[in-house]
Amino acid sequence: MPRPRIVSEIQLKISETAPPSVDSIGPHDWLSEESLSVFHRVLESGSTFEVYLSEAANCKIVSQAEESAPKRLEVMGFMLGEVCSWRGETYTIVWDIGTTSLKNTTAKVRFDHRALPRLFGELDRSGFDYVIVGWYHSHPGHTCFLSKTDLYTQKTMFNQPFHSALVVDPINADIKVFKLSNEGYCEVPFALTCAARESEAVENRQRTRRLRTR
Ligand SMILES: [Zn+2]
Secondary structure, X not given: OOOOOOOOOOOOOOEEOOOOOHHHEEOXXXXXXXXXXXXXXXXXXXXXXXXXXXXHHHHHHHHHHHHHOOOOOOOEEEEEEEEEEEOOEEEEEEEEEEOOOEEEOOOOEEEOHHHHHHHHHHHHHOOOOOEEEEEEEEOOOOOOOOOHHHHHHHHHHOOOOOOEEEEEEOOOOEEEEEEEEOOEEEEOOEEEEOXXXXXXXXXXXXXXXXXXXX
């Protein structure tokens, strides 16, 4: 499968940036009781979440999953964003997603290979130095976990320590983020960032980039 040219991992620079502030983040509405209590534990400890999901990216993921839910079709895409580090902890911010035509069934999903060049073209033209920080897909009606195939995908294509896998079940209103752990995988706590702060952050980043390239 051809790789997008957004920013190759060789060029990946991890910037030392403070994570979104506590008053600009919140839990996802679809967190299970257990995931919600982990969210609050991380929040209260003042630790950095491993993944911050922007409201813009969340809206696209959830609406795409919901659109295909009546037919119980799975959807998928790349999560695009930044890898940052703060006080020795690495975290990612998902700013946007990239997806294209899919070959999907009720239990399987993959990109339509004929549509990939268009997707990569769009990503290249997005004008951002985004990195693929992971991928998302839906499990309409069968809860959130990584299947054997999902785990294989993670191990072969998303095996950097910062790569995550988001799984959403639009029928049970459930969402979870996973990372590789030893031979298997584990759930990692993530936070949703608020829209107003987001546009501010994106503007600041764009401004910094413009200044840097002058
Ligand atoms: Zn799956």
